[in-house]
Amino acid sequence: MAADKRMDRSMRRRIFWRLFLLQAWWNFERMQSLGLTYCLEPWFKRCGLSGRERRSAMARHAGAYFNTQPYMAAFIAGMVCSLEQDIADASARDKEAKVKRLSALKTAAAGALAGIGDALFWGALRPFCAALGLVIGLLLIRRGMSAFGLGIAAVYLVIFNAPSLWVRYEGIVLGYRWGEQLPFKLKQFPVQAWIQRLRLAGAAMAAAVLVYALWDLAGQRLIGITAFAIYALILEKRPQSWTSLYGATCGLGVLAAVGRS
Amino acid sequence: MTGWGLGFAVAAVSIVELDATAAGQFMLSRPIVLGPVLGTFLGDPILGTGFGVLYELLSLNDLPVGGHLPLNVTVALSAALFCALGTPAAAPEIAFPGGALAGWAHRRLEEFLRRSRGRVGELVDQRLIRGSNPALLRLAGLELAKQAAMTFFVLTSAISFAVLWGRLGLEVPGVLQSGLKTGFAVLPWLALASLIRAFKVAF
Numbered sequence: 063m064a065a066d067k068r069m070d071r072s073m074r075r076r077i078f079w080r081l082f083l084l085q086a087w088w089n090f091e092r093m094q095s096l097g098l099t100y101c102l103e104p105w106f107k108r109c110g111l112s113g114r115e116r117r118s119a120m121a122r123h124a125g126a127y128f129n130t131q132p133y134m135a136a137f138i139a140g141m142v143c144s145l146e147q148d149i150a151d152a153s154a155r156d157k158e159a160k161v162k163r164l165s166a167l168k169t170a171a172a173g174a175l176a177g178i179g180d181a182l183f184w185g186a187l188r189p190f191c192a193a194l195g196l197v198i199g200l201l202l203i204r205r206g207m208s209a210f211g212l213g214i215a216a217v218y219l220v221i222f223n224a225p226s227l228w229v230r231y232e233g234i235v236l237g238y239r240w241g242e243q244l245p246f247k248l249k250q251f252p253v254q255a256w257i258q259r260l261r262l263a264g265a266a267m268a269a270a271v272l273v274y275a276l277w278d279l280a281g282q283r284l285i286g287i288t289a290f291a292i293y294a295l296i297l298e299k300r301p302q303s304w305t306s307l308y309g310a311t312c313g314l315g316v317l318a319a320v321g322r323s
Numbered sequence: 324m325t326g327w328g329l330g331f332a333v334a335a336v337s338i339v340e341l342d343a344t345a346a347g348q349f350m351l352s353r354p355i356v357l358g359p360v361l362g363t364f365l366g367d368p369i370l371g372t373g374f375g376v377l378y379e380l381l382s383l384n385d386l387p388v389g390g391h392l393p394l395n396v397t398v399a400l401s402a403a404l405f406c407a408l409g410t411p412a413a414a415p416e417i418a419f420p421g422g423a424l425a426g427w428a429h430r431r432l433e434e435f436l437r438r439s440r441g442r443v444g445e446l447v448d449q450r451l452i453r454g455s456n457p458a459l460l461r462l463a464g465l466e467l468a469k470q471a472a473m474t475f476f477v478l479t480s481a482i483s484f485a486v487l488w489g490r491l492g493l494e495v496p497g498v499l500q501s502g503l504k505t506g507f508a509v510l511p512w513l514a515l516a517s518l519i520r521a522f523k524v525a526f
Contacts, residue, residue, distance in 0.1 A: 082346055082347045082348075083346055083460075083463050085344050085345055085346070085348075086345050086346055086463040086466055086467055087440060087443055087444070087459075087462065087463060087466055088344065088345070088437060088440065089437050089438070089440035089441045089443065089444060090390055090437055090438055090441065091441045091444060092441075092444050093390070095444070096443065096444060096447060096459065096462075099447075099457075099459065100459040100460070100463070103459065113454075114454070117451045117454060118451075120451055120457065121448065121451040121452070124444065124447050124448065124451065124457070125444075125448060129389065132348055133348075176388075176389075180386065180388050184386045184387070184388065185386065185521075188350075188383065189383050189518065189521035189522060191350075192355055192379050192380060192383060192518065192521075193518060193522075195355055196376065196518075199372070199376075208368070209363075209368065210372065211358065211359025211362060211363070211368050211369070211371060211372030211375070212359050212360070212363065212368070214355060214359060214372065214376070215355065215356040215357075215358075215359050215360060218350065218353065218355050218356055219349070219350060219351070219356055222350050223349055223350065226348075261522045261523075262522075264521070264522045265519070265522035268515070268518045268519050268521075268522055269519070271515065271518070272515050272519065275511065275515065285509075286512055289509045289512035289513070290512040290515055290516050293512060293513045293516035293517075294516040294519060294520065297384065297516050297517060297520040298520060298523075301384035301385075301517075301520055302384055302385045302393075304381045304382075304384075304385075304513060304517055305394065305423065307513055308381075308420075308423075308506055308510065308513060309506075311505060311506040311509050311510075311513070312420070312502040312503055312505065312506035313502065314502075314505065315501055315502035315503070315504065315505025315506055316498055316499060316501065316502030317502075318501070318502075318505065319497070319498045319501035319502060320498055323498065
């Protein structure tokens, strides 16, 4: 187990800030590999690697494909720091095997964490924040507040960033402490239950917004319900098809206008 | 709004757009956040919020996972708002799809930019082999500047097109305008269907 004193608060902060640029070099060949290399750069110095060893370690990470959910990358950065420290402290004979192990663990953890992070942050938290923002916006409108849009924006930013920034900051030290145990330790967190709860709460709020919208429409409820039902059925099969659906609706409008004229 | 004010707003959006994927990802670039802010700045917070909420909900099921690059809703929203609240102002039902076209154009250009970044990896490899400093931060700065410049270009092109269209006195044909009106009127239901779809719960 690596000694925690090298991963002090100042080092954690440096890696944390650098994680914000994880995708600045994103490309189709290596995806986030240069970003991860940039995050690890100060750690190689802290491990006492000579200039040549440092460049060799950087080349290992820069040249290898790496891609994960950007917030969850903090865990992997921490884990890699722990394993790189082991490599730095290992005898010359053990180094090659440890490097291979690090590479395999990094790839495996990246895939697993991408699945968790995408489902949690993009698939559950982002729509939850949007639904919550809408509910807050409607409440602000009912209270007669003209700046309801800024209220929605503030709620969205706070609710989304609180957990994501926590993961990005604490993930570094947790990944470092757990080292190669990271995938097993993460299984202890009931992430699937969190995702399920966020989705349920979000769905309830979305349903409330839908009922409010239908209630508010009065005369056009039938059109609203019909349009919503048709779109919901099609989106169920093809969730990314909103541009096609919008285009098709405009097309129908054009046909109707041609028919009238 | 003066030309300088508009230029400042476009430059600010170009920088905020970096938050979408390239740097930070604090969600400042999400339409539901940017819409009300930009709308307030341009003088119509309600339209800004409306467009922002629509683009946000519509894009919820298009996730930026792996190498997939969704339609850039930050650019789409900004272009739509600049056109709808500019002089001459475009009608919302025309500005909205116009914005989506700008977002689509940005996505194509960003794909090209990402493909060209493969060379940056090779450059870093060469520097490390030569034993020189890879200067990663400088390379990141350059890539971010390129992306911001690209966003600035797309937005100014969209605004210039809208201004030119208005100055030349051109009008969208009545039949097409009627179709766009129908599409825009039904758009909130599509957005709500998209929101409900985003919460598909597997029991």
